[in-house]
Amino acid sequence: MNDLKFQFKIQVFKTIPSFGPGIVRLMELVEETGKLSEAYRIMGLSSSKGWKIIKRAEEDLGYTLIISVVGGSGGGKSELTKEGAEILRKYKAFLDELDVEVDKIFKKHF
Amino acid sequence: MNDLKFQFKIQVFKTIPSFGPGIVRLMELVEETGKLSEAYRIMGLSSSKGWKIIKRAEEDLGYTLIISVVGGSGGGKSELTKEGAEILRKYKAFLDELDVEVDKIFKKHF
Numbered sequence: 310m311n312d313l314k315f316q317f318k319i320q321v322f323k324t325i326p327s328f329g330p331g332i333v334r335l336m337e338l339v340e341e342t343g344k345l346s347e348a349y350r351i352m353g354l355s356s357s358k359g360w361k362i363i364k365r366a367e368e369d370l371g372y373t374l375i376i377s378v379v380g381g382s383g384g385g386k387s388e389l390t391k392e393g394a395e396i397l398r399k400y401k402a403f404l405d406e407l408d409v410e411v412d413k414i415f416k417k418h419f
Numbered sequence: 420m421n422d423l424k425f426q427f428k429i430q431v432f433k434t435i436p437s438f439g440p441g442i443v444r445l446m447e448l449v450e451e452t453g454k455l456s457e458a459y460r461i462m463g464l465s466s467s468k469g470w471k472i473i474k475r476a477e478e479d480l481g482y483t484l485i486i487s488v489v490g491g492s493g494g495g496k497s498e499l500t501k502e503g504a505e506i507l508r509k510y511k512a513f514l515d516e517l518d519v520e521v522d523k524i525f526k527k528h529f
Contacts, residue, residue: 316436319427319521321529326426403528410520411429418513419431 313419317411321400327369328396331362336374336389336397345377345387370396423529427521431510437479438506441472446484446499446507455487455497480506 320326338348349359367374374393379385389397430436448458459469477484484503489495499507 312433313431314433315429315431317427317429319425321423321425321525323422323424399528403524406524406528407521410524411517414513414516414520415431418509418516 315411315415315419317407319404319407321396321403322369323371325365325369327366328400332366332374333397333400335359335362336393339375339387340389340394340397343386343388345375346385348387425521425525425529427517429514429517431506431513433479433481435475435479437476438510442476442484443507443510445469445472446503449485449497450499450504450507453496453498455485456495458497 318330320329322328334352335348335354338351339345342348342351345359346356348354349356352359354362363375370392372392373390374396375387376390377385377387428440430439432438444462445458445464448461449455452458452461455469456466459466462469464472473485480502482502483500484506485497486500487495487497
């Protein structure tokens with residue numbers, strides 16, 4: 310069985326699984342592009358679907374992750390809140406360490 | 420953020436993610452009950468949905484996981500193949516070790 314691979318997904322949350330690969334990708338794209346609409350476009354998300362992903366995580370965690378300023382030159386701009394940037398950084402550090410450890414454990418068993 | 424929890428799901432596969440929590444639970448129930456129909460009932464799966472989960476994993480892995488014998492006293496009986504029992508045992512051992520390690524790494528980061 311040496312040709313087997315693995316794939317894992319991890320959610321971090323208070324009450325309902327809400328902060329995982331979807332919101333993380335969305336937040337990374339907001340950091341990169343500064344535009345929520347651009348993040349949705351790249352991910353192929355409708356704005357209502359994207360909004361649900363954000364609201365679900367914000368309601369579960371109890372704080373705002375992304376703020377948007379409407380208008381101004383070049384249209385609206387979005388960015389992560391301080392708390393949003395912090396949980397994103399923690400999640401990515403957690404994931405980086407997991408990637409290494411899960412791979413080691415996988416190789417022991419398969 | 421000390422009130423955060425985590426949840427992870429892991430798939431093991433050759434080409435497409437196919438062997439994860441769903442098929443694992445189904446196979447455990449087949450082991451426990453000896454009846455695929457009973458496993459479906461407990462999981463709230465239609466037989467077509469259950470069949471898809473099994474076929475997807477069997478096609479990806481390249482071997483049969485569950486065999487069923489129709490009829491006989493008390494109706495049909497299902498059981499895991501030797502290969503099915505082996506991958507189930509490996510997955511569960513892998514998961515048991517992961518549970519401990521992921522928890523440790525989570526506590527370091529959150």
